Amino acid sequence: MTLGTPAPSGTTQQEEWIYSFCMGCMQADCSTRVYLKDGVVVNIEGNPDSPLNQGKVCPRAIAAIMGLYNPYRVKTPLKRTNPEKGPDIDPGWVEISWEEALDTVATRLEKVREEDPRKLVVWEGWGAAEVFLITSKEIEKSVNYTHGFLIFSKAFGTPNEVFAHGPLCSIHYAANLVHGQHPEYVTDLQHCQYLIAPGRTVGPNVATPHATKRFLDAIERGMKLVTLDPRFSPEASKAYRWLPVRPGTELAFALAMIHVIFYELKKFDEWSVKNRTNGPYLIGPDGYYVRDNSTKKPLIWDPVDNRAKTFNDPSIKDYALEGEYTVGDVKAKPALQLIKEHMKKYTPEWAEGITSIPASTIREVTQEFVEHAMIGSTITIDDFEFPLRPAQFGGSGRGTMSQRGGTYFDLAGKIINLLVGAVEVPGGITGNRNPGPCADVLEPDDDGVVTPILEAIGIPFKYPPEHVGMNEFYPHAHAAPHLTVRAVLEPEKYYLPYNIEAMLVCGANSIRGTCNRELFIEAFKKVPFTATFSINFDEVAMMADIVLPEHQFLERRYARFYLVAHQSTDDSIRGLVMAMGRNPVKPLFNTKRMDDVLIELADRMGFLTGPGGINDLVNIAFQLKGKNKLDLDKKYTIDEMIDRRVKEVFGNKYSFDYLLEHGVIYKYEATGKLGYNYYYWPDNKTRFPIYFDRLKASGDRMRKNLKKHNIKLPNWKEQEDYFKYYEAIPYWIPSPEFTAPPEYDMWVCNWKTPFMPFGTANTQENAWLAELREEDPYEMYIWINTETAKKKRLEDGDEVWIESRYGKTKGKLKLTELIHPEVVGIPAGYGSGTIMMSPDAKKGTYYNTLLTSQEDTGIDPVSGSISISPKVKVYKVDGAG
């Protein structure tokens, strides 16, 4: 795979063009060329010089033209005159000047800051993915993620940052814990021979160019893909196997795979488990490590010398993985023994009953998986010998993580990969931190286990809670807009010692993107002041007091530093450090760049300069040193800050202007053997947790804290139900959907498509994408299995209601063989809008009304994610049977 190869099959036009990059999805890392004629955008193509997308794009990049010229955009700053708020209520907008808008917002927010800065909630979403004052994901270990992570809100002094994508993107815990990396983990498609992909995309389902190419190259190379998914996706059309599964039951499948490995195949990577996991660590009756009395280090049992030793004792001859041993007066078992015993009941037959996947298939797939893992094999890269394990299970996918028990599923997947040694080695799963592999990542803690970060550490308990998002009660949660609004509406119930007085919305629309819409609308109504940065009149804009119109992304001069590999990795991105530049198209309306406005607001409110101000935090976030550091007392423009960063990363002979002229600047910091984390901590120098004592510890801590303050978890009828999800070994807990009344006889599921993977860049209102999705025979319909439809006497094209116990939605049926017989499927996120949006925007079926975010019913208590596959019933709209 050569680096920097231009697009293999085509060249681009030679008319007048400028370098740009796309923001049509949350990755926002496709460098483009924007073609202009008399200042009008006439075409968009990929930039062949980018090592990432290599001259290619997806439909959304090209559709940006219609996004730019969308006449339904917000064109000027607006002030509301109708005090009544709602998505379908005319706000009585009055155009105001920027001066009035900024003054109003700064004055209101300053007042809040003086009273109690916590009273401001800053909403962040993928619409602000490139805005570094809002989405400063470059900070990792230096600043705890949920503690004040976003530069603007941290400088303001509020801990209340709410990520709109939070509840459906809660995929970080296991990666933060096991890989010590953030945000997630990806598959090594350069070496992989067998990939089991549950409830996720590896690229093609949302058509991200680089992931798609990598995926197809792997398929061409002969990689076998197994998709575990209720629906047959475009990726499944390239797959070796499609395993149709009941949504939300993938955990049962994973547990059964572990059972088969232990009890039937009886084959796993012993060397890897002994040397690179906490599998051999002795666990006492309390569920924690048995520790040496003096050093306090965890103990293992050496079966050759027949005694316990600390895990890093140089005299260890072997590690026991099974058996029961007595250490002092404590009876202990190696963690792996506990895991093995635990998995005994999860037979393939048991799993078949829950997942509907035949037991024989579960056995076959597990066998194929273990065979392809080639336990014991090695590969030499740059004279360094690595273990080679070209089989992988998983990938953080919303389809499986956004379920009650989703965290357990992710952890069970880790166990599967760890049993064959396919973690952080060529062929295996790897964390996807930026800029890639380095020595810090797998560094062991005092117990010799990979140091966890961010969400796996969680925030410390505090009573009364600091965060409106209830992070104190859900310390490992990603972000919880659904809990935020509940706390806003009932602060006493949630022990919140203050009221929310202001909302600042930056590229986020939780009213559409979450569920329990009414709660969000009520919360926004209750809060006295809301200001939004908006490109269109979506639900949050309609709840605003002041609307601050934002540039459409093509109009923003910007630089984006390549973040992380998504979906998969190979040599083209290992160790890649890259920046992309965007030359703006002349703005059409009276709009501004979001961060310019934020700088202005910070200045007016007095936290731009000085210690703890914006400049200070930008220095930390960008790791600026020496003369690149911002002077704390000067006012800088966004462009100047970007320029400093370019110099810091690439060297002083580069600049923002250079980047804008050349489109991309890149280098590789970790190539060859340096591109694999194993290199830095080989053999037994670090260990991955396979027994999740930290999760258990977290649950035990919560119990203690609740007791100490004599409080209960808000909104949990059965407190114990919460703690069931905080055990050291994942286990199967049927969600409340399993006890739904029999009339709810179907499951429902959702998936992303190339036309609308996110609401980012206003894909909903985009007329080109609207035309494509209306022509597609599958996109705007509710999928139902043909046989099932026949049994229910439903026909193709029938208009039906899909109803869960929490809400209902309607649409037209599409009879198909591409979905599990017990499942109805609704693609993407259509069907929701406001009275001020285009007619295209509201067409389709809205999914989220089917869900609930009520704590004891619909969320995963560890990650905070919302369960997205409830049980439903299907019936015709006219009521006839």
Added chain:
Amino acid sequence: METKGALNTQKVWGWKVAAYLFLAGVGAGAYLIGFIFSLTHPEFILLSKVTILLAAPLVIVGALFLIWDLGQKTLAPLVFLRPLSSWIARGTIIITVFIILDLIHIGMWIWPFTWLEGAPGLRLALGGATSVFAVLTLIYTGLLLGTAKPVPFWSISILPILFLVSGVSTGTMGAALSLSVYSLSTGSAVEPPLMLLARYDAFVIILEALIICFYLIRMYRLTAARTSAYLVTKGSLAVHFWGGVVIAGLVLPFAFEIYNTYLPIANPMTVLVLTAVAGIIGLAGGFMLRYVVVAGGTRTPLNVEGVLVPPPDTYGVRVPW
């Protein structure tokens, strides 16, 4: 072999094209039977005159529908340019010649000149020449539709013959209708030619009905054509077919003609009125036949290494705002 999805009828050519095919058929058909009867029954001068008077105007009106259907109407004269390969070009030449010859015939015999009044031989020669073009007009439309390779409902060799026969039948009914109207308004006797027309048209109708049966049965054998045949006989075009083509176009006129031939009605006025009514109904049915053929045309599916897939809809998706 099953097609992966529903086959749509073509939406490119609609009722305007059907109207043209119909009018050209009536005009040319009328002329033709007029010429034939002028050979067998030269005494029916009125019949001859009526038929040649119907021909050109009807074909001209038909051609106007065609021009109305074009995207660039002002460029219409360009359609003559490719007679070596295009049936539209050939057809335009054919009907132009036919119209000119018929206009000459009218102009020289009826108005403004009557030079051919005393020259039956010359009239016959002119009539013969024009009839050749009448026949060509009748069958070329079938050939035009027939060269559309992807529409098996049209590319059957029987289509030109069907259009010929239908043209003759509708031409006959048109002539009969005209004679009745003429008689009702001027009072002249038209019974003998009417009876002649009725008697022979009955046979033509039987022939037409047989051809239609044969046509539809043949269509059931081919995939895309089967869809067309189904649509026409049982689907969305069934009403047009059974009500229009069969009952209005074949059964009722046939019934009336038989009745009138073998059980002659005493009251001549009734005969005239009923002939006129039957004529109108029959002509409507004749239009329906062209419409059903045009609207029922279904494209043959795409053949993707043996898997049959419906082709993309030719008109795209129109958005109702």
Added chain:
Amino acid sequence: MTRYGLVIDLKRCIGCDTCTIACKAANATSRGIMWNHVLKYETGKYPNSQLNFLPITCMHCEEPECEKVCPTGATTKRNDGIVVVDSDKCVGCRYCMVACPYAIRYFFDELQTYYPGYVTPYEEIGYKKHKLGTVQKCDFCLERVEQGLQPACVVACPANARFFGDLDDPDSEVSKLIKERKGFVLNPELGTKPSVYYLPRD
């Protein structure tokens, strides 16, 4: 002799429709008209289902039906193999549309803008390329091709599933792919001899 042709690899196509929208952006077709489509259809029965993608555009046939039936000579096949419509000569009779076995010709009879009642600056410029009342279709981006560039759909495809080149050159990428992977055409029984080849998915 150059004979331009397109090769589409069905093993790689993921049905994302980037080619469709790239064509649209490069050619500014009106709402309701798409020169490229990606047909999506199922084969097999659950659980042995299969989803298939078929990108389809003008085949630029060696024996084009459309050229035969055009009464004005507006549709012609160039020496380099590209079949083009001269909109100055097209009368809009649509005979070519019924004759085309692949149904990939489109009648531009009504301008429909993307946003109701509003013409975007892009459409203002782009729609000038098209003449109302005429038939239009893919022209292999001949303006780009004449400058030595590739068609928009080929450049854009993120799956690297589209290839363009000279079918008469045995060393061109397209010729080699067709030979090695046994490329096939649609409806060979009709004798149209398309210049668009598909590489089978297995």
